[in-house]
Amino acid sequence: MKMIKIPTAIPLFDAIEYLEEGNARVNEYIAALTVHRLSDAAVVYEYSADWLLEQRGSENNFKTYRSELTTFLYWCFEIEQASPLDVTRRSLFRYVEFCRQPPQALIAYFNTAQFKTHKETGDRLPNPCWRPFLGRKQDGEALPYRLSEPALRTKLAILSAYYSFLIDEELTERNPARQILKSGVFHTGGQFHASGEDNENLKAFSELQWSYVMTSARRLAQETPALHERTLFLVSLMYGCYLRISEVSARPGFAPIMGQFRRDSQTAIWSYHIPRSKGGKQRSVAVSKALLAALKRYRHYLGLSDLPPPGDETPLFIRHRPAGHGRDAGIQNANLGIRQIRDVLDALFETAACAAEKDGFLQDAAEIRQMTPHSLRHTGITHDINLNQRPLSHVQADAGHDSIDTTSRYLHTGRVERHESAAGKQLDRLQAAVDDQ
Numbered sequence: 001m002k003m004i005k006i007p008t009a010i011p012l013f014d015a016i017e018y019l020e021e022g023n024a025r026v027n028e029y030i031a032a033l034t035v036h037r038l039s040d041a042a043v044v045y046e047y048s049a050d051w052l053l054e055q056r057g058s059e060n061n062f063k064t065y066r067s068e069l070t071t072f073l074y075w076c077f078e079i080e081q082a083s084p085l086d087v088t089r090r091s092l093f094r095y096v097e098f099c100r101q102p103p104q105a106l107i108a109y110f111n112t113a114q115f116k117t118h119k120e121t122g123d124r125l126p127n128p129c130w131r132p133f134l135g136r137k138q139d140g141e142a143l144p145y146r147l148s149e150p151a152l153r154t155k156l157a158i159l160s161a162y163y164s165f166l167i168d169e170e171l172t173e174r175n176p177a178r179q180i181l182k183s184g185v186f187h188t189g190g191q192f193h194a195s196g197e198d199n200e201n202l203k204a205f206s207e208l209q210w211s212y213v214m215t216s217a218r219r220l221a222q223e224t225p226a227l228h229e230r231t232l233f234l235v236s237l238m239y240g241c242y243l244r245i246s247e248v249s250a251r252p253g254f255a256p257i258m259g260q261f262r263r264d265s266q267t268a269i270w271s272y273h274i275p276r277s278k279g280g281k282q283r284s285v286a287v288s289k290a291l292l293a294a295l296k297r298y299r300h301y302l303g304l305s306d307l308p309p310p311g312d313e314t315p316l317f318i319r320h321r322p323a324g325h326g327r328d329a330g331i332q333n334a335n336l337g338i339r340q341i342r343d344v345l346d347a348l349f350e351t352a353a354c355a356a357e358k359d360g361f362l363q364d365a366a367e368i369r370q371m372t373p374h375s376l377r378h379t380g381i382t383h384d385i386n387l388n389q390r391p392l393s394h395v396q397a398d399a400g401h402d403s404i405d406t407t408s409r410y411l412h413t414g415r416v417e418r419h420e421s422a423a424g425k426q427l428d429r430l431q432a433a434v435d436d437q
Contacts, residue, residue: 009074009106011114011126012045013066016056018115018124019049020339025126038083043246044171046338048073051165068158070114071099071132085172089183092159092176099133099155100147107135107145156181168203169374170244173406203371204378204410207387209364210239212352220351225301230317231344233298238345238376240291241272242384242399245342245373248316250335256316258308261287261295270307274400285398317341345373382410 012026013019033041048069055062075095076084082091108131115124136143159177166172205213217235220228238248248256260273262284270292271284287295296306304314317336336344349371357365381399384390385407396407 009070009078009130009132011130012070012073013049013052014115014124016053016059016062019053022339023115023124023126033077037081038077040083040085041077042251044084045073046246046251047166047169047171048162050338050342051162054165064154065158065162066114067132068155069162072159072162074132085166087176088174089176089179092180096152096156096180099152102133102145106131107133107142109135109137109142153181170377173402203375204382205368205371205375206364207383208361209352209356209368209371210379210383212356212361212364212368213348216352216355217348220348229298229301231348233294234317234341234344235348235376236291236294237272238373239380240288240294241285242377242380243274243285244377245338247274249338249341251337255335258299258304258312258314258316259310260316261308261312262310263307283397283400286394342373345376378410381407385410 010026010029014021014023014026030042030045038044052062052066052069055065072095073084075098076082076087079098080087080091080094087095108129111134112129113127114130116127117123118125133145135145156177160175160181163172163175163177167175213235217228217232221232234248237243238245250256254275260275261270262273263270270287272287273282273284275282292307299306299308302314302318308314315335319336319340349368353365353368356362356368377399381395384395385392392404392407395410396404399407401407
């Protein structure tokens with residue numbers, strides 16, 4: 001299969017009202033890119049779309065972020081031929097120079113929509129007239145392209161917000177745009193602050209909030225098992241194994257199956273195998289007795305044996321209705337994609353928030369509504385370290401962290417907790433023991 005022919009620069013993200021539907025032409029391009037050049041292109045694209053969707057509250061922000069992200073991904077995919085996850089501070093300076101002096105073929109001299117609707121078919125198609133840079137003309141003659149320093153800082157601030165999101169989603173551990181902005185290379189002055197920048201706090205449910213999530217999931221499964229037995233197992237699995245949403249969803253070249261649950265023949269211990277995760281790594285996560293019980297319940301509902309036999313290829317999460325179009329059209333057992341799983345979890349969080357609100361926990365309800373599916377991973381790790389007292393090295397292995405320092409970020413170090421833990425410290429433990437007798 002050869003690379004499909006694309007325009008000089010293909011728009012990647014449609015308008016807000018169309019973005020979640022996906023675009024066939026863009027999907028073809030990303031799929032070909034994933035197969036032939038950049039193995040993580042599809043995952044990066046999915047997360048990039050999720051980041052843009054978080055900006056839907058402001059149409060102006062969405063349009064600005066979309067234009068910058070499209071230009072940056074074009075540079076990564078076609079000019080640098082590298083994943084955004086591999087971009088360093090040094091290579092990002094090449095992007096800066098690219099933006100300062102873009103190729104003439106990438107400059108347009110009139111505004112045009114990135115996508116157009118075909119009059120006959122109604123399909124949304126990338127506009128071949130669109131270009132990532134907008135120049136000026138005077139008396140019919142093109143003027144030299146200029147990028148002001150404030151405009152360049154805005155570009156870097158948007159990319160810093162984008163990388164902050166990728167860090168929070170644990171796709172990368174570095175923010176090259178933020179490094180450049182902090183280096184003082186560009187005079188800051190009235191620096192533009194993009195939404196999400198510096199917001200790298202780990203979002204985890206509190207014990208109370210998590211209880212509302214699980215209680216809601218169990219209640220929904222009891223009331224409407226046809227819809228929500230799947231929801232209950234999904235949230236249990238992602239929490240229990242600290243899974244990223246990309247590790248339980250279908251994407252080009254991967255569809256999760258029951259056979260990923262494996263029993264060690266020597267120890268009889270069960271684990272969940274992840275064949276390919278961030279950075280192309282694989283790992284196995286230890287499965288608790290509670291999660292094993294949740295798996296048995298889910299399989300019993302599906303009419304399967306208690307536990308999966310070796311090589312079980314049953315899809316992990318089956319769609320309730322067959323896909324209406326695309327590569328899964330008409331397939332009853334098509335796995336859920338990232339978008340479908342996100343919708344399921346967002347609906348569960350809203351149900352939990354409403355329950356907390358009804359009980360008078362208004363602040364907790366508001367915080368639950370701010371959580372994302374990735375909060376399940378953060379919560380599982382946080383609870384295992386701070387509540388279940390699992391050793392950091394064990395959690396590090398299950399989470400797939402490269403460094404123990406990354407895992408250590410989940411240790412609670414709030415001022416109140418630090419004060420409480422310090423309150424009982426003795427200056428002379430032996431004397432204190434004698435005095436207590």
